[in-house]
Amino acid sequence: MTEAQRSPTRRPSRWATFRHQLRTSLGPWLYIAPAGLVMLVITFFPQLFQVWMAFTDFRIRHLRFNVFNPETWPQFAPPFVGFANFYKIVTNQLAIENYDFWRILLFNLTWTVSNVFFHVVLGVIIALALNSKGLFGRRIYRALFVLPWAMPGYITALTWRNMYDPRFGAINQLIGIVNNWLGTSFPTDTRWMDVAQPPIGGPLSFLPLAFYCVLLANVWLGWPFMTVVATGALQAIPEELYEAASIDGASGWQKFWKITAPLIRPAMVPAIMLGTIWTFNQFNVIYFISGGGPFGRTEILVTQAFKLVYEQRLYGVAAAFSIVVFFILLIITLINNRITRATEAYYA
Amino acid sequence: MRSQIKRKALLRQIALQLFLLAVTAFVLFPLLWIFSLALDPRNIDKPLELRLIPPGASLNSFQKILAQPFRLLCRDPSDVSTCMTFSRLLGNSLLVSLGTSVIAVVLGASAAYAFSRFQFIGRQAGMLAFIVLIMLPASATLAPLYVLLTQIKIGNEPLRATLPGLMVAYGSGALPFAIWNLKGYFDTVPRELEEAAIIDGANQFQVFYRIIMPLSTPALAVTILFSFMAGWTEFILAWTFLENPSRFTLAMALRAMQGQFATPWSEFAALSILMSIPVVVIFFGLQRFIVSGLSMGAVKG
Numbered sequence: 003m004t005e006a007q008r009s010p011t012r013r014p015s016r017w018a019t020f021r022h023q024l025r026t027s028l029g030p031w032l033y034i035a036p037a038g039l040v041m042l043v044i045t046f047f048p049q050l051f052q053v054w055m056a057f058t059d060f061r062i063r064h065l066r067f068n069v070f071n072p073e074t075w076p077q078f079a080p081p082f083v084g085f086a087n088f089y090k091i092v093t094n095q096l097a098i099e100n101y102d103f104w105r106i107l108l109f110n111l112t113w114t115v116s117n118v119f120f121h122v123v124l125g126v127i128i129a130l131a132l133n134s135k136g137l138f139g140r141r142i143y144r145a146l147f148v149l150p151w152a153m154p155g156y157i158t159a160l161t162w163r164n165m166y167d168p169r170f171g172a173i174n175q176l177i178g179i180v181n182n183w184l185g186t187s188f189p190t191d192t193r194w195m196d197v198a199q200p201p202i203g204g205p206l207s208f209l210p211l212a213f214y215c216v217l218l219a220n221v222w223l224g225w226p227f228m229t230v231v232a233t234g235a236l237q238a239i240p241e242e243l244y245e246a247a248s249i250d251g252a253s254g255w256q257k258f259w260k261i262t263a264p265l266i267r268p269a270m271v272p273a274i275m276l277g278t279i280w281t282f283n284q285f286n287v288i289y290f291i292s293g294g295g296p297f298g299r300t301e302i303l304v305t306q307a308f309k310l311v312y313e314q315r316l317y318g319v320a321a322a323f324s325i326v327v328f329f330i331l332l333i334i335t336l337i338n339n340r341i342t343r344a345t346e347a348y349y350a
Numbered sequence: 351m352r353s354q355i356k357r358k359a360l361l362r363q364i365a366l367q368l369f370l371l372a373v374t375a376f377v378l379f380p381l382l383w384i385f386s387l388a389l390d391p392r393n394i395d396k397p398l399e400l401r402l403i404p405p406g407a408s409l410n411s412f413q414k415i416l417a418q419p420f421r422l423l424c425r426d427p428s429d430v431s432t433c434m435t436f437s438r439l440l441g442n443s444l445l446v447s448l449g450t451s452v453i454a455v456v457l458g459a460s461a462a463y464a465f466s467r468f469q470f471i472g473r474q475a476g477m478l479a480f481i482v483l484i485m486l487p488a489s490a491t492l493a494p495l496y497v498l499l500t501q502i503k504i505g506n507e508p509l510r511a512t513l514p515g516l517m518v519a520y521g522s523g524a525l526p527f528a529i530w531n532l533k534g535y536f537d538t539v540p541r542e543l544e545e546a547a548i549i550d551g552a553n554q555f556q557v558f559y560r561i562i563m564p565l566s567t568p569a570l571a572v573t574i575l576f577s578f579m580a581g582w583t584e585f586i587l588a589w590t591f592l593e594n595p596s597r598f599t600l601a602m603a604l605r606a607m608q609g610q611f612a613t614p615w616s617e618f619a620a621l622s623i624l625m626s627i628p629v630v631v632i633f634f635g636l637q638r639f640i641v642s643g644l645s646m647g648a649v650k651g
Contacts, residue, residue: 027470029554034464034476037457037525044495044522045483051494065493070501128373131366138363143370145634146377152633153381154583156601157622160608161384164615172383222376234641272534273644276527317493324491332482339478 052321059083060318080318087322098314100298101306105208107330110282110302112209113217117281118274120221125228126266130258132229133236144233151226159290162219166194166291198296210299212292220287228273235269236262275338279331303327388412388619411616415624422606423595434595434603436624443582443599446516450581451574453521458528458573459566463558465529466536467544477533483526492590495519499591511593519587524577535569535643536562568643571636579629600625 031038051069058064058080067078090096092103132143150158165172168191178190197211239262247257283304288294294301294309304327310320389407419433426432464470465477499510499519509515543565544557552560563570585601592598604625607618633640 023471026468027472030464030468030470030473032464033558034461037461037529038476040453040457040518040522041480041483041525043498044519045491047498048491048494051498052491055494068497068501070497128370131369134362134366136359136363137366139367139370143374145637146374148633148637148640149381149630150377152630153626154579154601154629156583156585157384157604157626158380160618161380161622164387165380165383172379176379222380230641231644234644237641311492328482335481339481 052324055080055318055321056087056325057082057084057322058318059086060321062315062317064317083318087319088326091319091322091326096316096319098309100301102298105299106301106303106306108208109213109300113213113284113288113300113302114278114282116217117220117224117284118277120217121224121228121277121281122270122274124221124225126232126270128225129229129232129236130262133233147229148226150223151230155223155286156290158223159219159286162222162287163291166215168193168196195292196296198299208299210296212296212300216287216292216300219291220281220284223287224277224281227277228270231269231273232266235266239265271338275335278334278338282331282334283327303330384619384622387615388623390616411614411620412624415617415620420603420606423598423603425595432595434598436600438596439598439600439603442513442597443601446513446520446588446599447578447581449514449517450520450524451577453517454524454528454577455570455573457521458525459532459563459570460558461525462529462532462536463562465533467541480526480529492587495587496590510591511597513597515591516588517581519591520581520584521577524573524580527576528573531573531644532566532569535566539565568639568641570643571639572643575632575636575640578632582625582629 060080064078064080066074067080068074094102094104128147131137132140132147137143168174171194173194174190174192177188177192180186181188181190192211194215195212199211200207200209201211201214202209243261243265244257247261252260282302284302285304285308288300288302289305289308292300294305303323307320307323307327310316310323314320386404388411389409390404416436419430419435420439421427421430421433423439424430424433461480465473496510499515500508502509502515504512504514509518539562543561547557547561583601585599585605588599588602589605592602600621604618604621607613607621
């Protein structure tokens with residue numbers, strides 16, 4: 003340091019700086035190595051393989067192809083088809099019933115945005131209610147409200163499926179009870195998952211009744227996470243800020259938008275980012291409740307990819323599908339990352 | 351004046367209570383439904399009326415799940431003694447879930463520490479690569495993973511068909527979230543504490559192990575919980591990879607009940623409840639950590 007100050011002309015060469023950086027980079031990478039190694043083998047390798055599969059016509063007979071055994075190569079190697087799989091996916095040339103890529107994508111985005119919106123709004127409102135001063139039963143409510151989140155998602159999904167049963171499901175029975183009480187006559191035999199007629203017309207006519215049903219189930223499932231995150235952030239806001247605002251004559255509404263909202267934002271944005279990815283790929287709810295129906299209109303990209311593998315056995319197309327999904331999510335995440343700077347180092 | 355304030359507070363309390371009771375009803379409705387399914391002795395798929403306690407309610411389905419062998423999961427279908435029992439399924443599930451947690455927390459904390467504390471070549475790219483992996487759909491990677499894990503042999507058995515194989519696969523899946531969440535939390539631990547420890551003669555590893563880790567209990571708890579839940583409920587991969595019924599897990603038993611023909615709903619509901627209990631208990635146990643574990647990193651970062 004001092005030597006460098008004395009003779010500013012003798013700066014270390016670029017190569018030396020790079021070598022120095024390389025040497026100091028070794029330690030950190032040693033910390034990363036165990037996780038990196040496991041993920042390299044278990045996650046990166048299959049993903050790389052998947053990229054290769056996406057450019058081939060990989061079908062069930064090619065499953066005996068083994069990269070590590072050259073003897074299987076000539077007989078079982080799938081034919082290379084270039085971008086044909088991708089082309090077929092986006093131009094709807096797959097021989098699957100009710101397949102329309104752009105409709106599925108539009109539905110997937112609608113599904114994500116509407117879910118995350120309700121999760122966040124409900125989550126924050128309930129967190130605010132739970133955080134208000136002098137509330138009775140706060141601990142009980144807090145304990146009860148994490149239940150939807152704590153239940154295994156697959157079990158929740160099957161429970162909701164059962165509740166939407168047209169004949170004896172809980173929802174139709176509940177409507178029957180309401181009819182009894184209020185003397186109304188709502189239909190009690192609605193086939194929630196099969197009705198093709200959209201309940202809301204106009205620009206929303208691409209959403210069947212089943213969409214609102216799975217939306218309700220997933221809102222039930224998703225808001226507690228947002229409440230938990232919001233609660234943590236709310237508790238970190240100093241009480242004095244609100245007191246000062248009260249003295250200045252701020253209304254409750256103003257306090258929310260000028261104090262609460264900006265201060266919980268740093269906690270909410272990464273949670274929203276995570277929630278967006280989770281919802282975008284929410285397999286359990288769609289697959290087990292609506293199954294993509296009616297006529298594939300509540301299909302999302304991951305359930306379609308799953309069906310390509312397990313029902314159609316089109317491994318190559320499914321691989322290409324996953325890559326398409328990946329790029330869509332990558333774009334969403336990069337946009338989010340611009341906003342949240344989640345990858346920046348704290349001491350950068 | 352005084353009574354006016356009091357009345358306002360009371361009205362506010364009533365409004366809040368009404369709102370929160372409505373939320374409670376919404377939250378509890380599906381849970382009570384599955385509870386009543388489990389109590390129904392007729393084992394029908396849907397009760398004919400909406401009742402919390404169905405006619406002739408009994409705990410038979412719980413008794414059946416806990417005490418009788420699972421006829422669907424036998425090594426030799428003609429011999430009942432080779433069938434799986436609840437306790438053995440539970441043992442496998444616990445082993446897989448705890449193994450997944452350990453892998454995610456140990457490897458994840460180590461990597462997260464590097465990403466949080468050092469400037470080095472490839473840091474941004476590496477961090478982004480791990481985040482990106484959260485969003486890779488895994489459906490089509492099952493086939494290559496199957497081939498790969500079959501190649502790795504333990505003794506004369508492929509790693510794929512063993513429980514450690516499952517743990518590694520699940521652990522790897524849980525790592526991106528673990529790293530992401532832990533890194534966010536480590537960022538909030540003041541660097542001055544580490545500097546002080548180094549002046550006192552601690553080495554880099556001691557700083558990590560003695561200072562960072564204990565101060566990050568909430569984030570570690572969240573990581574353990576999430577990875578435990580992943581291992582506890584996953585069945586698609588397990589169903590594809592495992593061959594020997596003696597290694598099957600509870601989630602797989604639940605899946606097997608959703609057979610092609612009649613689902614025994616009471617037993618299904620009973621097993622669902624039994625499977626949810628440990629998760630819910632851990633959840634409540636860790637609840638005070640979860641709030642700060644999930645949000646602290648974000649508040650600061």
